[in-house]
Amino acid sequence: MGAGEWGVELAKILIVEDNALNIKLFCDLLAAHGHEPQAVTDSRLALDSARTFGPDLVITDIQLPHVSGLELIRMLRADEKLGKVPIMAVTAYAAQGDEERIRAAGAQSYVSKPISVMKFAATVEELLAVERAPGEAAPEEFNDKPEIDDPESWANEEVDDPGPQDPGGEEDST
Numbered sequence: 001m002g003a004g005e006w007g008v009e010l011a012k013i014l015i016v017e018d019n020a021l022n023i024k025l026f027c028d029l030l031a032a033h034g035h036e037p038q039a040v041t042d043s044r045l046a047l048d049s050a051r052t053f054g055p056d057l058v059i060t061d062i063q064l065p066h067v068s069g070l071e072l073i074r075m076l077r078a079d080e081k082l083g084k085v086p087i088m089a090v091t092a093y094a095a096q097g098d099e100e101r102i103r104a105a106g107a108q109s110y111v112s113k114p115i116s117v118m119k120f121a122a123t124v125e126e127l128l129a130v131e132r133a134p135g136e137a138a139p140e141e142f143n144d145k146p147e148i149d150d151p152e153s154w155a156n157e158e159v160d161d162p163g164p165q166d167p168g169g170e171e172d173s174t
Contacts, residue, residue, distance in 0.1 A: 011128050014055035015039045016046045016072060017090075018064055026059060026090075026120075031119060035173075043067035047075050052081050057127055058082075062091035062102060070105045077106035084128040091170060 015026050015034050023039045040049045048065040050058060055156075058076060062069035069089060076082045092113040093144040099110045109123050148170045 010050055011035045011056040012053060012056045013036065013037050013059060013124070014046070014050050014053055016043055016058065016060040016064065016069070017041065018043070018061065022061070022090075025115075029120060030124065033124070035124075037057055043069070046072055047082075047139065050076065050085075051079070055082075055125065057086050057088065058087045059090055059124075060107075062089050062098075070102065073102070073105040073107050086130055088127055090120075101163055 001126075012138060013030050015023060015030075015037055017023050017026065017039065018041050025043065027037040027039060036051050038049070038055070040046045044066045045062075046060070046067065060069045060072055064072070067075075069091065070081045073087055075091070076085065085145040086109075088109045088111060089107040090113060091098075091102075102110050108127055111120055111123055
């Protein structure tokens, strides 16, 4: 990883996802945090793309056509060059026991869809912190991140937002 603009730590992050909206969301979030995302939509190409790109983190969906996310995680773990790269699984597949299977395959973290933007960013930062040299500080923008698992955190407050409002009044019948 190298220093990016404004001194933010730049990480190369490979995203393996077949849904275009999720790719855009993940890439936009990561780029906004100073990272270099690269998306792969075909899981059959993911391993070769990872070898070429040399990511600091891999984010993969689990429900992928062709090569499943679980199989991809196993292939990454077995690869000499990529075996120690942190992996975050992101999936809507959230049945009982799935997190354990995903972690057993070799992923360090698991985030269920629909994602919480705050949890996604915090998880990425936590995984990248493992890759930093001992004593190296997290990028400044993450120093005041809320603790997602802390029930006292403002990130867990419920928002009283009724959503789109009907302006009310009577319809014009003329």
